[in-house]
Amino acid sequence: MNWNELGLKIAKEIEKDVMPYFGKKEGAKIVGYSPSGDTTELVDRISEDNVLKHLKPLNVNIVSEETGTIDNNSEWTVVIDPxxxxxxxxxxxxxxxxxxxxxxxxxPYYGLTYEFLTKNTYEAFAGKGAFLNGEKIKVKEYNEKEAVISYYSRKNLNLIGKVRRVRIMGAFGIEMAYVARGALDGIFDIRPYVRTTDIASSYIICKEAGAIITDENGDEFKFKFDLNATDRYNIIVANDEKLLNMILEEIK
Known part of the structure; x- marks a missing residue:
């Protein structure tokens, strides 16, 4: 199976189907609820139906934000956030x-994170490096005075004065990809809130780009007992141990 070709094909089809709803109220119409209890909006349903159309005939296991887990007892599991x-x-x-x-x-075998508006395609096969639009990428060299991070926390953290910029964009998988390409130095969520579907693709990309990925204790990040759509995680992604240690110190 050419997973990279399939992933990009699905991404392009979703893009065609949902972009007419961009910024429009009708796209946010609630049509159901996900296994984790979040609302399913019309654009979520349209995009997920497109994914399932391609994946179900393959008889692979599927973990999706809106549907949950489809277990076909396969060696292959595809994790998606449409x-x-x-x-x-x-x-x-x-x-x-x-x-x-x-x-x-x-x-982890392959990760693809695709931005609809910019057409940026981030991808990585495990052990083969990370790429943006076919060009190899890696995390940028850490510079304390120039550091830019994104974070999500229920704690009142005093990070503004310790980095140059804090940017919070509300799309964790995309923001992780920005760490891989060097547009961000780090990102973390310690609410916890993010799920496997939010982070799986960019986890692979970030690892291949040289990022350090840990939990809130600084231990190597690991997905829980199985791949599912309901477990929520604390996760830290940093381009350097110095930044990681600064974040760990702040969140204690």
Whole structure:
């Protein structure tokens, strides 16, 4: 299976189907609820139906934000978030995309994160590096005075004065991809809120780009007992141990 070709094909079809709803109220119409209890909006349903149309005939396991888990007892599991940043999409904020990750025997195999508006395609096969539009990418060298991060926390953290910029864009998978390309130095969520579907594709991309990914204790980040759409995580992604240690110190 050419997972990269399939992932990009699905992304392009979703793009064609949902972009007419960008920034329009009708796209936010509630049509159901996800297994985690979140609302399913019209654009979520349209995009997920498109994904399932392609994946169901393959008899692979599927983990999707809106449907939950489809277990076909396959060695392959595909984890998808059809629209990462769906609230941004429906309100007209230009930060959202498609997340598509493939695991073999629960081990990371391939990740694709696609931005609809910019057409940027981030991807990585495990062990083969990370790429943006076919060009190899890596995290940028850490510079304390120039650091730019994004974070989500219920705590009142005093990070503004310790980095140059804080940017919070509301699409965690996309923001992780920005760390991989060097547009952000780090991102973390310690509410916890993010799920496997939010982070799986960009997790693979970030690892291949050289990012450090841990939990809130600084231990190597690991997905829980199985790949599912309901578990929520604390996760830190940083381009350097110095930044990681600064974040860990602040969140204690």
């Amino acid at each position: 629209i990462d940043g769906s609230f941004n999409f429906t309100t007209g904020f230009p930060c959202f995309g498609f997340c598509f990750a493939v695991f073999k025997d629960n081990n």
